[in-house]
Amino acid sequence: MDMIVQMLPQLLIDGLTLGFVYAIVALGYTMVYGILEFINFAHSEIFMVGAFAGTETLLFLQSAGYLENMPAPLALFLAVGVGIILSGLLGVTVERIAYKPVRHAPKLVAFISAIGVSFFLQDAVRLIEGLWKNAFYLSTPQLFDSSIQIMDTMKIPVKVIYIVAIAIVMMVALSLFVGKHKWGKAMRTVAQDKDTAALVGINVDAVISLTFLIGAGLGGAAGTLFSVQYTLISPYVGFILGMKAFTAAVLGGIGSIPGAMLGGLLLGLVEVFGAAFLGIATGGVIGAEYKDVLAFTILIIILIFKPSGLLGKAVVEKV
Amino acid sequence: MDTIKNYFRLIKEKQLIQLVLIFLAPILFYLFSKSSIIFLLFLASLFLLYRIRLDMKIKGIVALLDLLLIIPLAGLENSYYLGIITQIVIYAVLAIGLNVVIGFAGLLDLGYVGFYAVGAYLYAFFATSQANNVIPESIYQFPLSGNWFWLFLPLALIVSAGMGVLLGLPVLRLKGDYLAIVTLGFAEIIRIILNNADKPINLTNGPKGLTPVKPPEIFGIVMNQPIHFYFIVLVLFVIVFISAYRLDHSRIGRAWAAIREDELAARTMGIPLVRMKLLAFATGAGFAGMMGVVFAARQTFVDPSSFGFMESIGILAMVIMGGMGNIRGVIVGAAAVVILQLHLLKELSTFLTQLSVSGILYIPSQLDPAKYEKLVFGLILILMCVFRPKGLMPAKRTMELIKGFRKKLTKESLS
Amino acid sequence: MALLEIKNLSKAFGGLVAVNQVDFVMNEGQIASIIGPNGAGKTTFFNIISGYYPGFDGTITFDGKGLINLTPEKVAKHRIARTFQNIRLFPEMLAVENIMVGMHMDLKASIFHIVLHSGGMKREEGEAYEQAVELLKYVGLETRKNELAKNLAYGEQRRLEIARAIAMKPKLLLLDEPAAGLNPKETEELKNFIGKLRDDFGCGILLIEHDMKLVMEISDKVAVLNYGEKIAEGAPDEVKNNPMVIEAYLGIEDEDEEEAV
Numbered sequence A: 001m002d003m004i005v006q007m008l009p010q011l012l013i014d015g016l017t018l019g020f021v022y023a024i025v026a027l028g029y030t031m032v033y034g035i036l037e038f039i040n041f042a043h044s045e046i047f048m049v050g051a052f053a054g055t056e057t058l059l060f061l062q063s064a065g066y067l068e069n070m071p072a073p074l075a076l077f078l079a080v081g082v083g084i085i086l087s088g089l090l091g092v093t094v095e096r097i098a099y100k101p102v103r104h105a106p107k108l109v110a111f112i113s114a115i116g117v118s119f120f121l122q123d124a125v126r127l128i129e130g131l132w133k134n135a136f137y138l139s140t141p142q143l144f145d146s147s148i149q150i151m152d153t154m155k156i157p158v159k160v161i162y163i164v165a166i167a168i169v170m171m172v173a174l175s176l177f178v179g180k181h182k183w184g185k186a187m188r189t190v191a192q193d194k195d196t197a198a199l200v201g202i203n204v205d206a207v208i209s210l211t212f213l214i215g216a217g218l219g220g221a222a223g224t225l226f227s228v229q230y231t232l233i234s235p236y237v238g239f240i241l242g243m244k245a246f247t248a249a250v251l252g253g254i255g256s257i258p259g260a261m262l263g264g265l266l267l268g269l270v271e272v273f274g275a276a277f278l279g280i281a282t283g284g285v286i287g288a289e290y291k292d293v294l295a296f297t298i299l300i301i302i303l304i305f306k307p308s309g310l311l312g313k314a315v316v317e318k319v
Numbered sequence B: 001m002d003t004i005k006n007y008f009r010l011i012k013e014k015q016l017i018q019l020v021l022i023f024l025a026p027i028l029f030y031l032f033s034k035s036s037i038i039f040l041l042f043l044a045s046l047f048l049l050y051r052i053r054l055d056m057k058i059k060g061i062v063a064l065l066d067l068l069l070i071i072p073l074a075g076l077e078n079s080y081y082l083g084i085i086t087q088i089v090i091y092a093v094l095a096i097g098l099n100v101v102i103g104f105a106g107l108l109d110l111g112y113v114g115f116y117a118v119g120a121y122l123y124a125f126f127a128t129s130q131a132n133n134v135i136p137e138s139i140y141q142f143p144l145s146g147n148w149f150w151l152f153l154p155l156a157l158i159v160s161a162g163m164g165v166l167l168g169l170p171v172l173r174l175k176g177d178y179l180a181i182v183t184l185g186f187a188e189i190i191r192i193i194l195n196n197a198d199k200p201i202n203l204t205n206g207p208k209g210l211t212p213v214k215p216p217e218i219f220g221i222v223m224n225q226p227i228h229f230y231f232i233v234l235v236l237f238v239i240v241f242i243s244a245y246r247l248d249h250s251r252i253g254r255a256w257a258a259i260r261e262d263e264l265a266a267r268t269m270g271i272p273l274v275r276m277k278l279l280a281f282a283t284g285a286g287f288a289g290m291m292g293v294v295f296a297a298r299q300t301f302v303d304p305s306s307f308g309f310m311e312s313i314g315i316l317a318m319v320i321m322g323g324m325g326n327i328r329g330v331i332v333g334a335a336a337v338v339i340l341q342l343h344l345l346k347e348l349s350t351f352l353t354q355l356s357v358s359g360i361l362y363i364p365s366q367l368d369p370a371k372y373e374k375l376v377f378g379l380i381l382i383l384m385c386v387f388r389p390k391g392l393m394p395a396k397r398t399m400e401l402i403k404g405f406r407k408k409l410t411k412e413s414l415s
Numbered sequence C: 001m002a003l004l005e006i007k008n009l010s011k012a013f014g015g016l017v018a019v020n021q022v023d024f025v026m027n028e029g030q031i032a033s034i035i036g037p038n039g040a041g042k043t044t045f046f047n048i049i050s051g052y053y054p055g056f057d058g059t060i061t062f063d064g065k066g067l068i069n070l071t072p073e074k075v076a077k078h079r080i081a082r083t084f085q086n087i088r089l090f091p092e093m094l095a096v097e098n099i100m101v102g103m104h105m106d107l108k109a110s111i112f113h114i115v116l117h118s119g120g121m122k123r124e125e126g127e128a129y130e131q132a133v134e135l136l137k138y139v140g141l142e143t144r145k146n147e148l149a150k151n152l153a154y155g156e157q158r159r160l161e162i163a164r165a166i167a168m169k170p171k172l173l174l175l176d177e178p179a180a181g182l183n184p185k186e187t188e189e190l191k192n193f194i195g196k197l198r199d200d201f202g203c204g205i206l207l208i209e210h211d212m213k214l215v216m217e218i219s220d221k222v223a224v225l226n227y228g229e230k231i232a233e234g235a236p237d238e239v240k241n242n243p244m245v246i247e248a249y250l251g252i253e254d255e256d257e258e259e260a261v
Helices: A002-036 A043-063 A072-102 A107-133 A158-180 A182-192 A194-199 A204-230 A237-252 A257-281 A288-305 B002-012 B015-031 B036-051 B056-077 B079-104 B112-127 B129-133 B146-171 B176-196 B226-248 B251-261 B263-268 B273-299 B309-322 B327-357 B373-387 B400-414 C042-049 C072-077 C095-102 C111-116 C119-138 C154-166 C184-201 C212-218 C236-240 C243-249
Strands: A147-149 A155-157 C002-013 C016-027 C031-035 C057-062 C080-082 C172-176 C204-208 C221-226 C229-234
Touching: A002 A043, A002 A158, A002 A182, A002 A204, A002 A237, A002 A257, A043 A072, A043 A107, A043 A204, A043 A237, A072 A107, A072 A158, A072 A204, A072 B373, A107 A237, A107 B176, A107 B309, A107 B373, A147 A158, A155 A158, A158 A182, A158 A204, A158 A257, A182 A194, A182 A204, A194 A204, A204 A237, A237 A257, A237 A288, A237 B176, A257 A288, A288 B146, A288 B176, B015 B036, B015 B056, B036 B056, B036 B327, B056 B079, B056 B226, B079 B112, B079 B226, B079 B251, B079 B273, B079 B309, B079 B327, B112 B129, B112 B146, B112 B176, B112 B273, B112 B309, B146 B176, B146 B273, B176 B309, B226 B251, B226 B273, B226 B327, B226 C111, B251 B263, B251 B273, B251 C095, B251 C111, B263 B273, B263 C072, B309 B327, B309 B373, B327 B373, B400 C119, C002 C042, C002 C204, C016 C042, C016 C204, C016 C221, C031 C042, C031 C184, C031 C212, C042 C172, C042 C204, C072 C080, C080 C154, C095 C119, C095 C154, C111 C119, C119 C154, C154 C172, C154 C184, C184 C204, C184 C212, C212 C236, C221 C236, C221 C243, C229 C236, C229 C243
Parallel strands: C016 C229, C031 C204, C031 C221, C080 C172, C172 C204
Antiparallel strands: A147 A155, C002 C016, C002 C057, C221 C229
16 A cells, blocks of 8 residues: 555556646647547557657757757757647648548548558658668657756656656647637637638638648647657657547547547556556456457446546537 | 351450450460569469450359369469469458458458457467467367367357447447447557457457467378469359348348448338348458458468558548449459559669669668558549549449349249 | 327426426227428427337327337337438348338247248248239339349339338338338329329328418318417318417428437
């Protein structure tokens, strides 16, 4: 029992850090779903591209000798910036090439197209990195190696503070944008009814592109933060993480922006605590290797019993 | 005079070349069973045989000769190509099964390979000594003999279909995209469990997998040669093909199509939605489970890595490429994807390596095409969805089969 | 004897009461109409009977049996068939198949009979096909039997949808604006056709319709809904001269689609 109490603070920090990554990725799923009622299956690869973009930026700074001499926060901001821009543009491109032509086809077709994009991007990044670096597993340079000791058993690494701070700033900015800005309002209008939105003069295509730009940009930022936190990435890093972020979006109520944030944090905590306690509870028989099962099981249970999630509205089908 | 005219017309329509190919390619394949080009030519001739307008009897005879004589004979000479053909047939069966779920009923099932794994592990568990970890050796000394293989085919079908029902009951109410994600999650859960269920009791032997799986046996003959498996999968293929075709052209097939087209209207016609979806889901799962047994017996070992998401997407690509809902199209899709994956990409890899080795052209090893299956599958899926969402051979609805019943009916009532 | 007896039927969406304490009775073999301005709750009324909205207040008695816990499948089992305001055929299926989908409830072949092609299954399918062709002939679409439903002309699709409903052997047929989009000549044909349907198949027919001429000429009784409430009911002539009905209709000329079905 003592061990558990001792672990608690550390687990809390780990869970929240992971939860913030999930939350930002979940935002991308939820925004696109809110507008197109479409699961952007390739969002996990947008995230992965962001991780590579951020890591490559840091590697470039390192090899050019700037990294040691510049303040670490600045390097982090630069990396996140590159991640946002590259992923954002990629998101818009993907939408134009692979989703827009099938927007009016049966939903199955759009979804399968998204799976295709996801697979294509995984190997495309592998190919590019393979040719460039002759390796497709990359180590992200360490930023901030210090920690702040808060209690005997609780140490917060400085990078976690930055990661969480950036995540919170982005979430607040997104909430303000969607709530207050002209384009944010247009987005909500399109989400409610595309045809009517078009009738009142909203450029629906532009709104959709913007949604992908923002959603993918957030995904890219999350990717960079992820690589800084966990420091090892591969082209296949997005897949499982994407599934979990999607679970988070569903948990919070898909289509709901606060829901995605809440769902992400909850899932991060559940996963970290679950992984730790599964082993203890079963005397080491079932351990952390089942943490993915935990996430998927949560997903299945929510979808069956409360498909609208924690903060989502139940949708009544128009007959 | 008319026949001559007919032949002229044939030439005009370039059918003559096709005709020649249909008869010549098998002979060439028999004679030069090692040539890669002639192998592809032979497969093309099989495809043409299906497309060409010809007397059904001649078609049937040539097809039977090709399948029952030419392929086995050439396969004795060159088991590599026989292996590819067997692989095509296995995937054709899997694709037909997935097509029942996706093409007929319109349910996006990304966990299909999970049922394949269930069948494979079911047989592998009892056909290796693994089962001794659970059942005391005093009761039975495992592995089971290869004679049990035949019983495990229907058993795996039933078990997998049952699991399909269990999974389907709660999730089939979900809408398309959600269903896809949940089935994907299910397949991942199965894979994680297979990977880790080596403790506390060693059930699956974890990532190392189970081996050696007993090959099938009949009348004392151990069937462990490529040619044996060719015939086994051919028989299963025929069974599955006919079953799927008949289901498609029946009240059940129409109910599936109706659900796919308009769920609410279908329910308004009194079609029990959940039951029909479950039936499609279970049928597909059953076929996959049955082929899992064949997979285990053919490979003689199973491990979790054979049942990843990639495998599901490969089969999905076959269905999408061939044309959702069209059984024959799906078979062509299976052939195309398997050849691309097993043959062309590998050939290209070897070719590029040779270039590098001989110093003509330096190709970095990272560029090895065989490593980029996902890129190829991804491209296939995107291109098909954007340009030919109904596949290369779109499904066409006909009443031919049922009209046949009607003719018989009128004949009966006349006599 | 009452075929359909509805008491105190209410249905609210959020705060909006779409149908408010409606009573309605119709007898076997009757043709009844529900009219009312757009948004009066007519289609909601139909959708409740069709089992599309699980929760509602009040009782529905059909053919002496209470309809509770409705789902569309259960409603179909009671032999209540319907058509839709904006035609909902199975577009990628053949015309004759659309009809055969309507016969689904009466076809019994199990999966084993189908896979093994048992004699019983073949006979059943053959007979079903013949009946379906007969039905197509009845609605004048025999030559179009092997067309995909989506390739039929608008008027043909309307007829096919009615034929599909008839294939369910209904005791009650609900027609949601069958004359919508038809020209006057087609509407005239439809009028005769609906009468013939009743005579040939003996089913009660309940329709929602905006075309007053059609309604007044073929209905045995008419009910008027306005803002979810029934404001009048009776023989066509009585209803036509009811001051409340005239008031409800005053100034309402547009033919916009109401709640999309």
